[in-house]
Amino acid sequence: MxxxxxxxxxxxxxxxxKLCTQYxxxxxxxxxxxxxxxxxxxKYGSAYVAVDRCKGCxxxxxxxxxxAKNNAIKMIMIDQLPKAxxxxxITYGEKxxxxxxxxxxxx
Amino acid sequence: MSLDYVKFSNGFEKFMxxxxxxxxxxxxxxxxxxxxxxxxxxEVLEEHPMCAGCAMTLFIRLAMVAxxxxxxxxxVGTAGCGRLAISQxxxxxxxxxxxDQNGVASGLSRGLRLRFGDKPKDVVVMAGDGGTADIGxxxxxxxxxxxxxxxxxxxxxxxxxxxxxxxxxxxNRGAVLKMAPLGKKFEKMDMLxxxxxxxxxxxxxVVPNNPRRVESVIKKAVLIAREVGSTxxxxxxxxxxxxxxxxxxxxxxxxxxxxxxxxFTEYVSEEAKQYLAERYGYKEFLPKPAAAxxxxx
Numbered sequence: 070m071x072x073x074x075x076x077x078x079x080x081x082x083x084x085x086x087k088l089c090t091q092y093x094x095x096x097x098x099x100x101x102x103x104x105x106x107x108x109x110x111x112k113y114g115s116a117y118v119a120v121d122r123c124k125g126c127x128x129x130x131x132x133x134x135x136x137a138k139n140n141a142i143k144m145i146m147i148d149q150l151p152k153a154x155x156x157x158x159i160t161y162g163e164k165x166x167x168x169x170x171x172x173x174x175x176x
Numbered sequence: 177m178s179l180d181y182v183k184f185s186n187g188f189e190k191f192m193x194x195x196x197x198x199x200x201x202x203x204x205x206x207x208x209x210x211x212x213x214x215x216x217x218x219e220v221l222e223e224h225p226m227c228a229g230c231a232m233t234l235f236i237r238l239a240m241v242a243x244x245x246x247x248x249x250x251x252v253g254t255a256g257c258g259r260l261a262i263s264q265x266x267x268x269x270x271x272x273x274x275x276d277q278n279g280v281a282s283g284l285s286r287g288l289r290l291r292f293g294d295k296p297k298d299v300v301v302m303a304g305d306g307g308t309a310d311i312g313x314x315x316x317x318x319x320x321x322x323x324x325x326x327x328x329x330x331x332x333x334x335x336x337x338x339x340x341x342x343x344x345x346x347x348n349r350g351a352v353l354k355m356a357p358l359g360k361k362f363e364k365m366d367m368l369x370x371x372x373x374x375x376x377x378x379x380x381x382v383v384p385n386n387p388r389r390v391e392s393v394i395k396k397a398v399l400i401a402r403e404v405g406s407t408x409x410x411x412x413x414x415x416x417x418x419x420x421x422x423x424x425x426x427x428x429x430x431x432x433x434x435x436x437x438x439x440f441t442e443y444v445s446e447e448a449k450q451y452l453a454e455r456y457g458y459k460e461f462l463p464k465p466a467a468a469x470x471x472x473x
Contacts (some may be wrong), residue, residue, distance in 0.1 A: 081424075087212070087215060090214050090215030090306075091211055091212075091214055091238075091387040092234065092387065092427065093234075094226075094228075094229060094230055094233040094234040094236050094237065095223075095233070096219040096220075096221035096222065096223075096240075097218060097219050097221075098214060099204065100216070101216050102217035116215060117440045118361070122223060124228035124229070125228055126228040126229025126423035126424065126426070127229070127423055127424035127454075128229050128234075128424060128426055130424055130426060131426075131427055131428065132426045132427060134425075135228055135428070151177075156194070156195070156411060157194060161198055161201070161202035161216075161217065161218055162202075162216075165216050166215070166216060
């Protein structure tokens with residue numbers, strides 16, 4: 070198994086700085102959803118990780134901890150994630166994306 | 177070389193993979209996108225085989241978001257890590273043989289001008305420090321002296337990262353690498369001064385720990401290269417493998433190096449300033465009103 074980034078929606082949706090989306094070296098990997106936070110009653114949307122594209126470098130963790138000072142991102146073994154976003158389940162909209170969360174490990 | 181190439185061919189729409197469909201429907205083509213919007217639209221860069229946490233990848237990703245007209249852009253690269261990502265994008269990529277990239281881009285840029293006249297078609301060269309300052313040095317300098325109108329971007333990781341860690345002209349003096357165990361004996365080449373001497377209209381250094389600055393620098397360089405002359409960007413993009421930087425410390429290293437030897441510098445020629453102000457409304461380059469000029473008497 071391997072590590073992937075996991076963003077805490079509770080912390081992220083309270084600040085919504087979007088720094089991790091700008092600092093991830095992989096394109097289309099950390100995405101932003103307006104609905105993911107607002108649906109749960111938070112003020113803003115939240116960033117989330119398309120775990121099938123994440124290479125586990127943890128650059129976003131450093132950015133979130135040291136630049137944004139939010140501590141919202143943790144590295145987690147992919148089989149420990151109950152549900153996660155995968156590229157196939159992500160829909161792009163006009164100004165935001167939406168993701169249907171599914172089990173990241175097949176079989 | 178227009179919005180037509182990012183459409184579905186008739187009857188093939190339902191057979192295209194999801195990534196392609198997203199690119200056509202929600203890509204940046206024909207829209208104005210900025211770095212602050214990433215994560216909300218489909219980016220032109222796709223999955224690529226570069227190492228996890230590579231700062232060069234981050235720079236390439238930001239550069240591709242920053243291109244003013246991605247549908248009218250062609251990238252040119254050469255051997256090195258960078259082309260592994262640059263070629264995996266929805267922007268046409270031309271591979272120049274090692275060292276040839278600025279020669280290839282010169283011909284391409286002239287050909288596009290003949291074919292499309294005044295319609296802007298941007299040519300952007302992205303090559304490593306080896307391709308730009310060592311093996312391609314002659315063609316890079318000659319293209320600058322000829323004032324070829326395209327952008328040259330050096331992805332400076334200060335080492336030949338793809339072949340095991342040999343020193344390059346851009347490696348710092350004293351740096352010990354796997355294939356340079358005694359340490360480099362000569363100074364890092366001053367490509368910035370050379371670019372200015374050779375007549376580049378825009379010269380800048382940038383480190384990817386400031387995405388908005390990367391965006392602004394790339395936009396200016398590409399716009400100036402449309403009409404004024406050659407432009408050159410030197411970007412520090414560390415090699416976390418050869419310099420043994422833990423991947424989660426890559427941005428910390430970028431910040432340290434930025435403070436140490438890679439401070440942001442920008443040179444814009446007078447002609448380029450006037451062009452940016454008049455053509456694209458860059459307020460910082462507008463001539464200052466008389467009252468704002470301090471009285472020297």
